[in-house]
Amino acid sequence: MPGLGPLWLSVKLGLISTAILILFGTPLAFWLSRTRSHAKTVIEAMVALPIVLPPTVLGFYLLILLGPNGLVGSYWVKLTESTLTFSFGGLVIASILYSMPFVIQPLQNAFESIGRGFVEAAETLGARPLDVFFTVILPLSTRGFLTAAIMGFAHTLGEFGVVLMVGGNIPGQTRVISIAIYDHVEALEYAQAHVLSGLLLAFSFTCMFALYFINGRLRHEH
Amino acid sequence: MNTDAGHVTAALSRPDFTLDVDIKVPSHGVTGIFGASGCGKTTLLRCIAGLERDARGSVGFNGQLWQDSENFVSPWQRPVGYVFQDARLFPHMTVARNLNYGRRRSAPLPELSSPEQIIDMLGIGHLLDRKPAQLSGGEQQRASIARALLRYPALVLMDEPLANLDAARKQEIMPFLDRLHANLQVPMLYVSHSLDEMTRLCDHLVVMQSGRVLGQGRLHDMLMRTDLPILGGGEASTVLDVRVLDYDPHYQLSRLQFAGGEVVVPGRHGDHSCPLRLRIMASDVSLCRERPRSSSILNILPAVVESRQAEAGGYVLVQLRVGEAKLMARVTLKSAEALNLIQGQSLFAQIKSVAVKNSAEQTAIDNANAEA
Numbered sequence: 001m002p003g004l005g006p007l008w009l010s011v012k013l014g015l016i017s018t019a020i021l022i023l024f025g026t027p028l029a030f031w032l033s034r035t036r037s038h039a040k041t042v043i044e045a046m047v048a049l050p051i052v053l054p055p056t057v058l059g060f061y062l063l064i065l066l067g068p069n070g071l072v073g074s075y076w077v078k079l080t081e082s083t084l085t086f087s088f089g090g091l092v093i094a095s096i097l098y099s100m101p102f103v104i105q106p107l108q109n110a111f112e113s114i115g116r117g118f119v120e121a122a123e124t125l126g127a128r129p130l131d132v133f134f135t136v137i138l139p140l141s142t143r144g145f146l147t148a149a150i151m152g153f154a155h156t157l158g159e160f161g162v163v164l165m166v167g168g169n170i171p172g173q174t175r176v177i178s179i180a181i182y183d184h185v186e187a188l189e190y191a192q193a194h195v196l197s198g199l200l201l202a203f204s205f206t207c208m209f210a211l212y213f214i215n216g217r218l219r220h221e222h
Numbered sequence: 223m224n225t226d227a228g229h230v231t232a233a234l235s236r237p238d239f240t241l242d243v244d245i246k247v248p249s250h251g252v253t254g255i256f257g258a259s260g261c262g263k264t265t266l267l268r269c270i271a272g273l274e275r276d277a278r279g280s281v282g283f284n285g286q287l288w289q290d291s292e293n294f295v296s297p298w299q300r301p302v303g304y305v306f307q308d309a310r311l312f313p314h315m316t317v318a319r320n321l322n323y324g325r326r327r328s329a330p331l332p333e334l335s336s337p338e339q340i341i342d343m344l345g346i347g348h349l350l351d352r353k354p355a356q357l358s359g360g361e362q363q364r365a366s367i368a369r370a371l372l373r374y375p376a377l378v379l380m381d382e383p384l385a386n387l388d389a390a391r392k393q394e395i396m397p398f399l400d401r402l403h404a405n406l407q408v409p410m411l412y413v414s415h416s417l418d419e420m421t422r423l424c425d426h427l428v429v430m431q432s433g434r435v436l437g438q439g440r441l442h443d444m445l446m447r448t449d450l451p452i453l454g455g456g457e458a459s460t461v462l463d464v465r466v467l468d469y470d471p472h473y474q475l476s477r478l479q480f481a482g483g484e485v486v487v488p489g490r491h492g493d494h495s496c497p498l499r500l501r502i503m504a505s506d507v508s509l510c511r512e513r514p515r516s517s518s519i520l521n522i523l524p525a526v527v528e529s530r531q532a533e534a535g536g537y538v539l540v541q542l543r544v545g546e547a548k549l550m551a552r553v554t555l556k557s558a559e560a561l562n563l564i565q566g567q568s569l570f571a572q573i574k575s576v577a578v579k580n581s582a583e584q585t586a587i588d589n590a591n592a593e594a
Contacts, residue, residue, distance in 0.1 A: 117310050123297040124271050124304040125373050126327030135323070135432045 005172060006180035007199060013088070013176060014156040017095035021152050022145070029107035030133070047104045050097060058098060059165025066090050066166060086168045091176070094166045095156045103152040103181040110144020111137065143218045150211045154204055228377065228409060232269040233279025233537075234433075241265050247283070247377070247409050254424035254441070255413045262433040263413040264307075267379045269303050270411070272297035283377055303370030305380040309362035311354035316364050318350040321485040324373035331374045335405065343401050355460040361393040364398055372404075378410040384419060399423055404497075421445070421461055422579035443498075446550055448531065448539055458539060460549050461579075462500040466492055475520075475567050482526050482545030485521045490555045499579040504539060507551035511561060512569050521573040525549060530563055538563070542571055 028047075032040060050058060066073040066084040072093075074085045084090040114137055122132040138145075160178040167174030169183065177200055184193040225320070228247035234240070241262045249251055255263045269277045272288065272295060274526040281289040288295045303324070311320050325337065341347050344364045356360055363383050370378060383399075384392045403410075403423050414420055420427060427444040429436045437450055443462045444450070462485075469490050476491050477484055478498065493500055498547040513522060525542040535537050542549045549571055553561075561569070 088248075118307065119305070120273050120283060120297070121304070121306065121310040121312070122298075122323070124273070124302060125324030125369065126298050127323070129299050131327075136312060140312075 001112070006175050006177040006196065007107055009088075009172070009175065009220075013091055013095055014153040017092050017099060017156050018149055018152040020092070021096055021099060025100070025103045025107060025148070025159050028029045029104050030098025030137075032104070032108045033111035047103050050099075051101050055159070056165060057099065059162040061088075062094050062097070062162065062166045066093065080081065080114075085166050086170060086174060088173055091163060091167045091174055095159060095164045098162050099152045099155045101124040103148040105146040106144050106151060107141070108175060110141035114140050143215055146214055147211060150207050154207045157200065157204065194207050228283040228329055230266075230270060230283060231280050232266055232277060234265060234269060234274060234277040236276075239265075240435060241269070241277075242279070243430070243433070243435050245428050245435060245438055247411065248426055249284070249409055250407075251405055251425035252406075252410045252412050252423050253426040254420040254429050255411055255430060256417065256420050257415065257430035259415060261430045263381060263415075263430055264381050265433075266430070267304070267381050268415055270300075270377070271302050271379055272300050299375070301328075301376040303373045303378045305363075305367050305370045305378070305381045305383050307385050308482065309354070309355075309359075309366035310360055311366055311369070313354050315353075316350065317346065317352055317357070319353070320354070320365060321350075321369050321372050321402030324369055328373045335371075335407070340368050340371050343405060344398050348463040358391065359387050360395045363387065363395060367398075367402070367568055377556070378406065380410060380412045384414070384416070418579075421459075422499060427509065429480060446541070446548065448461075448533070458550050458552065460502045460504070460547075462502065462547060462549075464498050464500055468499065480547055482543075482549070483523055484545030485523075485573065485576060487578055489578075491578055501577045501579055502573055503575075503577075504552035506548040506576075507542075507549060508561070508572045508574065509540065509551055509553055509557070509561060510570045510572060514572070517572065519572045519574060519577060522577070523549070523571050523573070524544060525571040527563055527565055527567045527569065529565060544571065549552055 028043075032044060032047075062071050063085060066076070068074060068077050068083050068085075073084045076082075076089075084093065118136050118140065119132055122136045124127075127135065158178060158183070159176075163174065163176055163179055164182075167176075167179075169175050169179055173185075177196055181193050181196045181200070183198065184190070228249065229245075230247055231244045233242045234360075239262070243262070243266055245253075245255075255266060257263050265274065267353045268274045270281055270283070270288075272281075275294070277289065279290075280287065287293060287302055303571060311317070312323065315323070321337070321341070335343070341350075345368055346361065346365050346368055349361055349365065354365070357365065362500050363386075367383065368555060369381075384395060387395065402425070412420075412423060424441050426439065428438040428443045429444065437447065445459050445461055448458050460496075462482075464480040464485070467477040467479050467484065469476050474490070474520050475486050475488055477486055478491075478500070480500070485500070487500075509525075510522075513524075523544050525544045527542040530537045530541070532555070533552070536555045538553055540551045540553060540554050540558070542551060551571060561577060562567075
């Protein structure tokens with residue numbers, strides 16, 4: 001029986017990076033849905049990059065950026081006296097970038113589909129922009145938030161290439177489930193690989209099923 | 223700026239459209255903004271509400287400046303109640319929560335009706351626990367009107383609230399608008415391209431074309447003007463304010479009193495002394511020098527010629543005085559010469575048909591024929 005540590009580590013990584021992405025992705029997605037700025041297209045393209053970029057490329061740049069001599073990494077060393085690469089913190093940063101499009105895009109779509117109509121109605125009823133956001137836009141974007149959270153979480157769970165590049169394989173620190181499966185196969189421990197793969201498969205299916213099920217229910221409600 | 227009347231000016235310039243209007247909004251009653259689609263009626267309301275941020279010019283109301291070249295009062299700070307063509311009720315809230323949305327964000331005005339009165343006036347008390355998706359189009363629009371009124375606005379803006387409803391739903395909602403008209407203590411701007419709605423609901427009329435004001439004034443005066451082709455190209459008409467005197471169940475006729483006398487119309491129209499509005503097309507009025515002894519026409523009124531005016535197509539439009547009221551008749555040039563119509567001449571006006579506005583029993587084609 002393989003240790004379930006890697007599974008727990010993956011879940012923890014997924015939860016933390018999804019939470020951070022939702023928190024900071026919401027204002028960005030909202031801005032993208034409303035702005036007429038020329039910068040919009042550039043930022044949309046940057047957000048979408050991780051979809052097309054091989055994870056190794058993303059991982060390579062992150063390794064350089066987050067490494068002890070890198071722009072971000074050296075600053076981190078000064079601040080905390082530990083390195084970002086080959087640490088859980090580094091994995092969180094990598095996951096946030098890697099899963100960003102899967103959170104931002106559903107949110108942006110949800111915000112765009114609300115349109116100006118309800119916002120104008122709320123404004124003429126005396127609601128200020130932030131008030132409108134929390135009382136009208138957020139509740140009407142429930143499905144978008146659900147999709148964003150589950151997609152971001154599930155995508156982080158399945159990440160492999162980026163983790164391998166910036167995280168290495170430190171048990172309890174950076175040895176997430178996909179890396180553990182790879183290790184077991186390398187060592188010809190197929191039984192353990194089966195257990196972990198089966199767990200990940202079941203878990204991913206449950207996530208997707210929940211997403212489509214709840215989405216269907218919400219669609220009937222409105 | 224006059225204290226008892228709002229004064230609204232708004233200007234907006236876009237590549238394909240220019241709006242430049244200056245209208246008076248009397249402090250009481252309903253002011254209709256009438257015009258064909260695309261004339262800028264809706265844009266004008268949106269400017270007043272602050273929903274068009276790139277509008278130039280100034281928007282002011284009752285002495286308050288809402289917008290000019292340096293200032294812009296945000297829409298949430300303008301005391302307007304906006305009713306959109308599509309009701310725009312928030313789909314995730316019940317009707318009750320929709321109604322409370324504006325109310326919680328506004329300072330209540332003691333002179334306005336209480337929430338209970340407004341809910342009662344619009345007949346939505348039984349719908350409070352429902353979600354908007356469970357309401358009919360007419361019910362949604364009634365809830366949306368109540369929501370706008372519960373914002374306790376100083377000015378109510380209605381943007382074609384009936385345009386998305388079918389004829390039956392319009393008839394269902396009209397009596398509620400009549401009640402609103404009778405009970406509303408703040409001025410209202412009502413945008414529509416239906417002259418029928420205007421005649422029924424409005425006290426004042428602003429006629430717009432291509433972003434400009436063609437004319438404005440009392441509804442009764444405006445409908446008698448023939449220089450506004452948009453009102454129907456010579457289809458001049460008279461609006462009479464009447465009260466119900468009584469109803470004859472045998473002949474099924476109602477007797478109505480107006481400033482110039484009495485008229486009789488088929489059907490029962492509201493209760494005793496209930497105010498109604500009649501619209502009489504100039505082309506439905508014919509003239510005789512002597513009172514006809516036997517005629518199928520019920521309404522024959524003594525009248526005095528005030529003026530006459532030639533119209534295209536061999537017609538003459540005759541302005542008449544009936545008691546204290548005015549009436550218009552459209553006759554052929556030949557008839558006008560045969561009758562030798564001159565100013566001050568006394569004769570009799572025969573009214574062929576009368577359209578009764580704001581009656582709860584009004585049918586889809588609200589044209590009641592007064593012939594027996």
